[in-house]
Amino acid sequence: MKQKEEKTKGETLEKRLGYKRRCFWEIADEQEKKQAFNLAEEYRKFLYKGKTEREVVNITKAILEENEFHSLTLKGENHNKFYRINHNKNVAIAVLGKEDISNGVNLIVAHIDSPRVDLKQQPLYEEKETKLALLHTHYYGGIKKYQWMSIPLSLHGIVIKEDGSKVEVVIGEKHDDPVFTFADLLPHLAKNEQYSKKLAEAIPAEKLRLLFGSIPFTDEKVKDKVKLNILTILEEKYGIKEEDLISAEMEIVPAFKVNDVGLDRSMIGGYGHDDRICAYSALQAILGQNNPKRTSVVFLADKEEIGSEGNTGAKSQFIKDFIYDLIKLTNKDSYDVLTKTLMNSKVLSGDVNAGVNPCFVNVHEKQNAAHIGFGVCLTKFTGSRGKSSSNDANAEFVGEIRALFNKYSVNWQTGELGKVDEGGGGTIAQFMALYGASVIDCGPPILAMHSPYEIASKADLYSTYKGYKIFLQFA
Numbered sequence: 001m002k003q004k005e006e007k008t009k010g011e012t013l014e015k016r017l018g019y020k021r022r023c024f025w026e027i028a029d030e031q032e033k034k035q036a037f038n039l040a041e042e043y044r045k046f047l048y049k050g051k052t053e054r055e056v057v058n059i060t061k062a063i064l065e066e067n068e069f070h071s072l073t074l075k076g077e078n079h080n081k082f083y084r085i086n087h088n089k090n091v092a093i094a095v096l097g098k099e100d101i102s103n104g105v106n107l108i109v110a111h112i113d114s115p116r117v118d119l120k121q122q123p124l125y126e127e128k129e130t131k132l133a134l135l136h137t138h139y140y141g142g143i144k145k146y147q148w149m150s151i152p153l154s155l156h157g158i159v160i161k162e163d164g165s166k167v168e169v170v171i172g173e174k175h176d177d178p179v180f181t182f183a184d185l186l187p188h189l190a191k192n193e194q195y196s197k198k199l200a201e202a203i204p205a206e207k208l209r210l211l212f213g214s215i216p217f218t219d220e221k222v223k224d225k226v227k228l229n230i231l232t233i234l235e236e237k238y239g240i241k242e243e244d245l246i247s248a249e250m251e252i253v254p255a256f257k258v259n260d261v262g263l264d265r266s267m268i269g270g271y272g273h274d275d276r277i278c279a280y281s282a283l284q285a286i287l288g289q290n291n292p293k294r295t296s297v298v299f300l301a302d303k304e305e306i307g308s309e310g311n312t313g314a315k316s317q318f319i320k321d322f323i324y325d326l327i328k329l330t331n332k333d334s335y336d337v338l339t340k341t342l343m344n345s346k347v348l349s350g351d352v353n354a355g356v357n358p359c360f361v362n363v364h365e366k367q368n369a370a371h372i373g374f375g376v377c378l379t380k381f382t383g384s385r386g387k388s389s390s391n392d393a394n395a396e397f398v399g400e401i402r403a404l405f406n407k408y409s410v411n412w413q414t415g416e417l418g419k420v421d422e423g424g425g426g427t428i429a430q431f432m433a434l435y436g437a438s439v440i441d442c443g444p445p446i447l448a449m450h451s452p453y454e455i456a457s458k459a460d461l462y463s464t465y466k467g468y469k470i471f472l473q474f475a
């Protein structure tokens with residue numbers, strides 16, 4: 001038998017004193033690898049079915065009801081698993097814990113809106129000479145506009161008619177559905193119009209016009225014949241007329257499926273990992289809680305991509321009101337208890353970070369950047385320039401979560417969003433910190449963030465889910 005080579009003194013010291021992030025695929029056992037692949041299979045379905053915040057809320061509601069969560073009403077509640085939906089676009093979920101709630105809750109927040117292109121309120125027009133009908137749009141969130149040109153797109157949303165009834169529209173997902181597209185300029189004629197411009201200016205926002213039809217209505221007296229023909233189809237199929245689109249929210253999203261990526265199938269490609277990968281992980285984590293020590297809460301927010309504004313964004317009073325109602329369930333109807341509860345709460349702000357893209361390594365300082373496949377990422381601060389608009393997590397709380405993840409063998413790493421002064425970005429963390437709670441950003445790194453086709457590692461999905469579950473249970 002070959003004798004085991006003894007480690008040198010330096011090697012032993014290096015192992016004891018140094019820190020290195022670790023690749024999940026190198027350290028996980030076969031069972032955990034299999035669990036990661038199985039979880040990804042379920043997540044793929046969730047991601048494909050939930051392409052808008054409203055769709056994610058609907059799917060989440062169905063999953064919660066299957067798992068015996070009840071809508072929180074405060075009318076003689078005698079169970080401990082609750083949810084509440086706010087304006088059909090965000091949802092709060094709770095499992096009451098054994099401890100007094102004023103000791104704080106363990107809260108995971110994630111957002112379920114993703115960058116996309118919305119229809120304007122009067123979208124439909126006909127371009128005279130070409131006899132093509134198009135839809136005017138207004139993009140939502142940070143997109144690189146050129147990435148949205150000449151790809152198949154689908155249309156998801158709702159239309160509120162004058163009588164108040166709601167029409168739900170999804171076109172472009174069934175295999176025989178038509179799709180839509182923003183037709184790009186051919187390279188042969190792009191010299192002055194695009195090639196000579198800066199990338200960010202090559203596609204002005206007003207050029208994102210959705211190709212929508214080309215057959216004219218047969219009537220010489222009518223001016224916009226193609227437009228009228230489209231209106232007749234809209235009436236026939238959906239019972240809507242042009243004015244109804246003013247009270248509509250129609251979102252243009254990629255018509256792509258969600259795929260395994262790589263010959264080893266280790267990654268997942270699809271639209272909206274940011275931030276539905278955290279939303280899904282948080283949902284799965286709270287489903288597994290039955291009688292936790294501290295009350296578990298998950299908040300899936302809307303409007304993060306435009307600054308958490310509005311009555312469905314994380315800046316609204318919704319989550320605070322939900323936690324206040326949880327307090328009322330234990331008969332402590334006092335505002336002081338609410339403040340104490342929030343101050344004592346622990347929050348994981350579940351959001352994605354930027355994984356190092358091997359083709360664009362220059363924008364990162366690699367030692368402090370996250371790598372896909374190396375686990376869930378603890379991000380102490382986000383923001384831009386000198387940490388502006390950032391929740392800078394307290395070292396004490398970073399220490400607590402790090403120790404917790406180590407104790408339960410969660411594969412984790414740390415990461416910063418790009419080199420200093422390279423750009424930056426924010427998350428919901430700062431708004432949760434306003435309540436006085438301890439908050440840290442915690443989510444998987446992804447590649448091609450905010451593109452129509454983002455890439456996540458199955459390893460990091462699994463590590464995120466496991467980390468969230470451990471947090472709800474033991475933090």
Ligand code: MN
Pocket residue numbers: 111274275304351352
């Ligand atoms: Mn995000």
Ligand code: MN
Pocket residue numbers: 274305450
């Ligand atoms: Mn984002």
